[in-house]
Amino acid sequence: MPEIPILKIGDCLLVSIQVDMHDRLAMALQDDLTQRIVADRARGVMIDISALEIVDSFIGRMLNNIAAMSRVLDAVTVVVGMRPAVAITLVELGLGLTGVRTALNVDKGLALIRSIIDSDSPDADRDG
Amino acid sequence: MSDSRNVILLLIERHYQRILAEWLACQKRDIRIGDAQREAEAAELARRFLDELRRGAAIAQFDDIQAPEWAGVRQLLDDLSRARVLQGFTSGETAIFVFSLKEPLFELLRREIGNDPDELAREVWTTTRLIDKLGLYTVEAYARTREEVIARQQQELLELSTPVVELWEGVLALPLIGTLDSERTQIVMESLLERIVASGAEIAIIDITGVPTVDTLVAQHLIKTISAARLMGADCILSGIRPQIAQTIVHLGLELNVVSKATMADALALALRRSGKMVTNRPQAAASATPAR
Amino acid sequence: MQIETAEDMPLHSSDDVVRVRQAVRAHAVAAGFSLVDQTKIVTAASEVGRNTVDYGGGGTLRIEVLRDGQRKGVRLTFTDQGPGITDLALAMKDGYSTGNGLGLGLSGAKRLCNEFDIKSTPGQGTTVTLGRWK
Numbered sequence: 001m002p003e004i005p006i007l008k009i010g011d012c013l014l015v016s017i018q019v020d021m022h023d024r025l026a027m028a029l030q031d032d033l034t035q036r037i038v039a040d041r042a043r044g045v046m047i048d049i050s051a052l053e054i055v056d057s058f059i060g061r062m063l064n065n066i067a068a069m070s071r072v073l074d075a076v077t078v079v080v081g082m083r084p085a086v087a088i089t090l091v092e093l094g095l096g097l098t099g100v101r102t103a104l105n106v107d108k109g110l111a112l113i114r115s116i117i118d119s120d121s122p123d124a125d126r127d128g
Numbered sequence: 129m130s131d132s133r134n135v136i137l138l139l140i141e142r143h144y145q146r147i148l149a150e151w152l153a154c155q156k157r158d159i160r161i162g163d164a165q166r167e168a169e170a171a172e173l174a175r176r177f178l179d180e181l182r183r184g185a186a187i188a189q190f191d192d193i194q195a196p197e198w199a200g201v202r203q204l205l206d207d208l209s210r211a212r213v214l215q216g217f218t219s220g221e222t223a224i225f226v227f228s229l230k231e232p233l234f235e236l237l238r239r240e241i242g243n244d245p246d247e248l249a250r251e252v253w254t255t256t257r258l259i260d261k262l263g264l265y266t267v268e269a270y271a272r273t274r275e276e277v278i279a280r281q282q283q284e285l286l287e288l289s290t291p292v293v294e295l296w297e298g299v300l301a302l303p304l305i306g307t308l309d310s311e312r313t314q315i316v317m318e319s320l321l322e323r324i325v326a327s328g329a330e331i332a333i334i335d336i337t338g339v340p341t342v343d344t345l346v347a348q349h350l351i352k353t354i355s356a357a358r359l360m361g362a363d364c365i366l367s368g369i370r371p372q373i374a375q376t377i378v379h380l381g382l383e384l385n386v387v388s389k390a391t392m393a394d395a396l397a398l399a400l401r402r403s404g405k406m407v408t409n410r411p412q413a414a415a416s417a418t419p420a421r
Numbered sequence: 422m423q424i425e426t427a428e429d430m431p432l433h434s435s436d437d438v439v440r441v442r443q444a445v446r447a448h449a450v451a452a453g454f455s456l457v458d459q460t461k462i463v464t465a466a467s468e469v470g471r472n473t474v475d476y477g478g479g480g481t482l483r484i485e486v487l488r489d490g491q492r493k494g495v496r497l498t499f500t501d502q503g504p505g506i507t508d509l510a511l512a513m514k515d516g517y518s519t520g521n522g523l524g525l526g527l528s529g530a531k532r533l534c535n536e537f538d539i540k541s542t543p544g545q546g547t548t549v550t551l552g553r554w555k
Contacts, residue, residue: 020442022438023435053460053463054442057529058467084356085318085459087357089464090359091352091355092352092532095529101361102359102361103361104361105328109361
């Protein structure tokens with residue numbers, strides 16, 4: 001079964017979803033990511049979905065789960081590369097990607113993670 | 129029926145050149161054919177039509193012009209109609225090509241069998257029916273082609289009139305102009321989102337100064353587009369909302385949920401600020417002897 | 422209205438759902454759908470297809486490409502012989518889910534399509550029909 005590779009960029013992890021996901025793969029990815037966030041002390045997780053032609057509620061669920069787990073582990077999740085047709089369909093579907101931030105591409109995603117982490121210094125107020 | 133076929137066939141065989149000449153004269157009289165080149169084309173077309181008619185009349189029934197035997201004639205009329213649409217003729221002028229054939233044919237019929245009124249009546253009737261059918265077919269072919277041309281032009285207009293402009297690095301602008309129907313709005317919005325991906329611009333200014341009215345459907349498309357842009361990681365600023373539109377939006381109870389500025393200039397200023405850019409005056413250059421104009 | 426093409430596909434596993442998505446996409450492209458319309462119907466098919474596998478105990482999908490004069494459409498019929506849905510109205514409500522999810526499957530699929538129909542008999546099975554026209 002093909003695994004989804006997880007790359008490390010500085011203190012961020014990058015996951016590129018290239019294949020049609022099914023349940024086992026999604027579960028495996030969530031497990032792997034959680035382990036890697038802890039092992040690498042990652043502060044940010046970037047999920048690149050630029051290869052995805054559709055995002056249904058199953059994938060949406062997976063993205064929300066990853067974001068929720070990351071948050072518990074004090075990491076920021078950013079989804080990048082959403083295609084216009086996918087965005088339009090998600091709006092129509094009424095799917096809320098709660099707790100998931102988005103950026104246009106990997107560069108901007110990294111910049112977004114940076115700005116969130118930097119503003120989240122020990123002196124600043126933490127929100128709940 | 130076979131009698132009639134033979135009569136018309138015989139006529140065309142025996143008096144081919146004459147029918148051709150008189151027919152062309154009628155056409156010239158009734159339509160503005162134009163220059164010599166057009167006349168030559170018309171003559172060629174008439175010749176081909178008579179040939180196809182001869183071929184068809186020899187083997188086919190006159191009642192059903194959709195039969196395969198008449199395919200040659202129909203194809204010719206399709207081509208003729210298409211050419212005439214593009215040349216700007218009316219459907220009437222196009223159909224005259226066919227209808228004016230009656231004149232020389234009836235004249236010849238009268239000459240050949242005028243002494244037998246019953247037979248004359250029969251032949252005239254048969255001829256008229258055939259030519260009427262062909263004439264109507266021409267009118268329908270013309271209408272079909274016209275609709276195709278209009279549809280294609282609409283598509284081209286759509287593409288031309290919805291440009292997305294990059295105002296500054298990372299700032300796109302979409303100036304909407306004219307009335308927005310549902311289909312056009314969808315196409316425009318999709319191309320905006322595609323440009324956002326292609327250019328990596330995080331801010332898109334949607335300017336509706338040039339839009340006279342905004343109804344619920346259009347407003348919904350706007351809202352969906354703005355939501356989609358946000359989902360992708362960009363954001364939108366609405367500008368150019370005129371007082372009437374503002375009232376309509378409030379009356380319709382629509383929650384636009386987006387920053388809106390009165391003018392595109394204000395929107396650009398905001399976009400630049402958000403992008404971390406600042407516009408200042410250049411420092412004064414050292415005084416030099418520049419002659420006054 | 423005529424049926425131009427029809428294709429039957431099994432729906433018993435995640436891999437089948439993947440194949441269904443690819444097949445629906447191919448038919449939508451052949452029917453001349455725009456990219457956005459393709460995405461909508463493939464997403465709807467994915468939602469209902471997953472339901473068939475996860476809750477219906479597996480079933481089948483029939484993909485039909487229809488023609489109505491000049492218009493072309495795609496009709497998807499999902500059938501299973503599973504436990505059925507006891508409260509249809511509840512299942513169609515936004516955000517409802519018996520599983521572990523966003524639960525937008527059926528109501529979401531309905532929103533993405535021009536035509537939607539669902540018949541279910543508890544203990545016997547469920548049939549969901551989706552339709553999208555160009």
